Amino acid sequence: MSRRDVIVHAAAPWRTQLMGVLAEAGWRPLALGEFTDLPGERRQDVHVGVVRLGRADDAEIDALDELMASRPEIEWVALVPTAALPNPRVGRFLRHRCFDFHTLPIDTPHFLATLGHAEGKARLPSGGAAGCEAEGCCGMIGHSPAMRDLYAAIRKASAVEAPVMISGESGTGKELVARAIHQLSPRRDGPFIAVNCAALPANLIQAELFGHEKGAFTGAYQRKIGRLEAAAGGTIFLDEIGDLPLEMQVTLLHVLQDKVIERLGSNREIRLDVRVIAASHVELEQAVADAHFRADLYYRINVIRLRTPALRDREEDVERLARAYLERFLPESRGGVRGFSRQALTVMANYEWPGNVRELINRVRQAVVLSENRLLTPRDLGLEKRVSSEGFMTLEEARSRAEHDTIRRALRRNQNNVAAAARQLGISRATLYRLLVRVSHAGAAVHPEFPHAVSMAGRAD
Numbered sequence: 001m002s003r004r005d006v007i008v009h010a011a012a013p014w015r016t017q018l019m020g021v022l023a024e025a026g027w028r029p030l031a032l033g034e035f036t037d038l039p040g041e042r043r044q045d046v047h048v049g050v051v052r053l054g055r056a057d058d059a060e061i062d063a064l065d066e067l068m069a070s071r072p073e074i075e076w077v078a079l080v081p082t083a084a085l086p087n088p089r090v091g092r093f094l095r096h097r098c099f100d101f102h103t104l105p106i107d108t109p110h111f112l113a114t115l116g117h118a119e120g121k122a123r124l125p126s127g128g129a130a131g132c133e134a135e136g137c138c139g140m141i142g143h144s145p146a147m148r149d150l151y152a153a154i155r156k157a158s159a160v161e162a163p164v165m166i167s168g169e170s171g172t173g174k175e176l177v178a179r180a181i182h183q184l185s186p187r188r189d190g191p192f193i194a195v196n197c198a199a200l201p202a203n204l205i206q207a208e209l210f211g212h213e214k215g216a217f218t219g220a221y222q223r224k225i226g227r228l229e230a231a232a233g234g235t236i237f238l239d240e241i242g243d244l245p246l247e248m249q250v251t252l253l254h255v256l257q258d259k260v261i262e263r264l265g266s267n268r269e270i271r272l273d274v275r276v277i278a279a280s281h282v283e284l285e286q287a288v289a290d291a292h293f294r295a296d297l298y299y300r301i302n303v304i305r306l307r308t309p310a311l312r313d314r315e316e317d318v319e320r321l322a323r324a325y326l327e328r329f330l331p332e333s334r335g336g337v338r339g340f341s342r343q344a345l346t347v348m349a350n351y352e353w354p355g356n357v358r359e360l361i362n363r364v365r366q367a368v369v370l371s372e373n374r375l376l377t378p379r380d381l382g383l384e385k386r387v388s389s390e391g392f393m394t395l396e397e398a399r400s401r402a403e404h405d406t407i408r409r410a411l412r413r414n415q416n417n418v419a420a421a422a423r424q425l426g427i428s429r430a431t432l433y434r435l436l437v438r439v440s441h442a443g444a445a446v447h448p449e450f451p452h453a454v455s456m457a458g459r460a461d
């Protein structure tokens with residue numbers, strides 16, 4: 001049997017030992033550098049990685065987080081010193097980033113079995129690059145249990161022809177889901193036509209959906225193909241279907257039942273071969289109960305039901321989404337933005353995101369374009385109020401914030417004179433410079449001499 005590749009990320013004394021164990025068991029271990037040097041198509045053959053935590057401190061977890069976020073297609077198995085397990089950051093890291101973990105010393109047969117399972121899972125069509133679960137598939141990002149369930153539902157829905165109803169809050173990706181179903185379905189080579197029913201003026205809806213012949217009404221100077229006809233052979237996505245006027249609901253129901261349409265001004269029937277996917281951000285059951293939506297149309301389109309989860313219910317996806325969109329917008333950065341400060345990541349993970357992914361995209365984009373910090377701060381994201389108001393800072397974050405505030409006040413009192421501020425703080429000038437570098441690396445410069453970030457010396461909190 002051919003050897004399977006596995007990335008090994010461990011400090012030198014353990015790396016050799018780990019590579020030996022893996023090679024003996026029939027794997028082809030690759031140090032991280034060897035993996036990175038592989039040609040692109042060879043890299044896609046690598047599905048699993050092993051990471052051996054050393055100090056398990058913040059710096060190490062930050063570096064591993066970064067590595068794993070940049071390789072979401074890899075399933076990782078972690079080897080962890082038992083003493084590190086009570087550390088909440090380590091716990092979060094293991095839960096969100098790793099397929100599984102083992103404590104040290106290694107129980108070799110058990111560990112190798114886990115690695116085999118991780119590889120099996122990564123290769124599954126549902127879990128590997130070929131399936132909809134892969135990062136970037138159909139533009140969808142997220143590995144939370146809620147998103148995995150959604151991917152599974154998308155795959156099932158794409159295999160059949162039945163109408164689909166997608167519900168979910170605004171900005172949760174309903175259109176993206178509709179596109180994914182289309183792209184994975186046998187109709188993928190046909191058109192995908194999206195219609196926002198809420199955005200169409202009531203007097204134009206019929207002409208937009210069904211098209212019209214020349215002279216059908218005043219202003220109809222030429223024949224126009226409607227959106228339903230344009231979607232022939234493909235999929236039509238009727239977004240905010242709850243906003244369709246009642247009389248249009250009747251017409252649409254007939255189209256779905258008879259699979260024929262007539263353009264306005266014509267009585268020639270045109271056979272339709274279109275799959276319908278509808279979406280609504282309001283619960284249609286209530287609209288039916290209130291007689292704003294026809295029950296017969298509701299049952300017609302509500303055959304397969306999917307729900308896009310709110311972002312606040314999948315906290316573990318927030319960082320992934322934020323990093324992916326940061327990467328996308330980096331070319332728009334004038335400064336040297338490189339990532340998010342840890343405080344920004346904590347704040348984002350705890351924020352409720354009422355506008356869901358759309359809001360996250362907008363905040364990240366605005367921060368990338370406007371910030372001059374290397375690491376984006378909660379303030380850059382417009383989330384600075386969250387830092388103090390919700391009491392979820394870790395002790396370490398609270399300490400570093402207090403340190404930062406004290407330094408900033410001292411500088412302000414001394415008109416940014418570092419020597420005078422240092423004297424007042426009871427530390428040496430060199431120590432103050434060192435602290436200034438550290439806080440500016442954490443995403444908030446407190447002194448104009450430190451170009452990484454905007455000086456906060458003159459800002460009111």
Ligand SMILES: Nc1ncnc2c1ncn2[C@@H]1O[C@H](COP(=O)(O)OP(=O)(O)OP(=O)(O)O)[C@@H](O)[C@H]1O
Nearest residue numbers: 139140141142170171172173174175176281357358
């Ligand atoms: N899981 C995801 N991964 C990556 N991007 C996403 C994801 N979900 C949503 N987005 C992005 O968020 C934005 C909003 O998504 P979309 O328009 O599909 O939401 P929606 O639920 O249809 O919103 P609305 O109800 O307001 O029409 C889009 O730019 C989309 O690409």
